[in-house]
Amino acid sequence: MISGLETVAIALTEPGSGSDASALRTTATPCLGGWRLTGEKTAISWAMNASAALVYARTPGSKRSSGVSCFVVPMESTGVSTRHMVGMGCLPLGWGSIHLDNVFVPESHVVGEEGRGFTAVMNHFDFSRAAIGLMCLGAARQSLDESVAYAQQREAFGKPIAEYQGVSFNIAEQATHLEAARWICYRALWLRETGESHTSLASMSKWWPPQVVRAAIEIAMRTHGNLGYSTESPLQQRYRDMMAYLVAADGTAEIQKKIIANEIFKRGTVSL
Structure with missing residues (x-):
């Protein structure tokens, strides 16, 4: 895995549970020498590319979070099949379903x-939620950097459009949001490194940065005018890719807000 010769998918999400991951139905039935896995996983990143998957399954009769174990399942195993789910973005991720039939x-x-x-x-x-947040913010920064360069070159009414507040103020606002969101992600990872609680910050890192990158790309498109809307521009691809992180990848924005709210009311304060 470290050398890149083997790649592994994380197979948790299921058609009937989605964000309610503890409601998974894939079963792991004990048998001589191991287990028999049966079930379906959906919307799995890297499903079409991985050589193995970390499959989460429960022992028959267990409920919610109890009785769930993680299994390494080679994708060439008998009883494993996949189906490609083509999304509107993030196409290299090989998004798909994994079916397990008595594996x-x-x-x-x-x-x-x-x-x-x-x-x-x-x-x-x-x-991973904090890491995903930083990945999204990388797309935001690149889009804003391209907008800064374009605004200094593109002229309208005899001067670069960067000199107009309608352009420059938008970029200033997005740069501020970008910096603030980045430090939320950094703080979550720092607390993890020091062994302290960071669940709330991890969820903040997952729901807010995708919102920041969406706004940043929209501003970048408007700054570039018709060129920003063109399919020749990388902005349209980044916009489609970013949408995946609003609706999937370690939980939706709504799930993250639920986690944050639960932590707040458990502590009785918004202070972290």
Whole structure:
């Protein structure tokens, strides 16, 4: 995996549960020498490209977060099939569904503690949500940098459009939002590094940066005028890619807000 020769998908989301990940129905039935996995995962990033998947499944009869374990499932295993789901953006991610039909997984392929898989993946999300936020902000920064360069070159009414407040103030606002959102992500990762609670900040890192990048790209498109709307511009691709992080990838904005609100009312204060 480190060398890039093997790539792995994270298979948690299911058609009937979506953001309610603890309601997953994929089962892992104990058998001689291991387990038999049956179920379906959907909207899985890298499903069409991965050589293996981390599949989250529950023992029959268990409920909610209890009884969920994580299994390494090689994609060439008997009983594994995939279906490509073509999205409006993020096309290289190979988004798709993974179907498991009585797939045998040996005991050695259990990741972490048996029955503790749900807790482990939620802990992982506290990292990946901040990382996704920073990835989104990279697209925002690139779009704004391109707008700054264009605004200094493009002239209207005898001077560069950067000299008009209708252009420059928009970029100033977006640069401010970008900087603030970046520090939320950094603080979440710093708290993780120091072993402190950071679930709220991780969720803030996931719902707000995609909003920031959407606004930044819209401003960049308007700054570039008709060129920004052209399919020849990278802005349209970034806009379509960004939408994926508003509706998927470690939980929707609404789920993140629910997590943040739960943490606030549990503490009794908005202070972190």
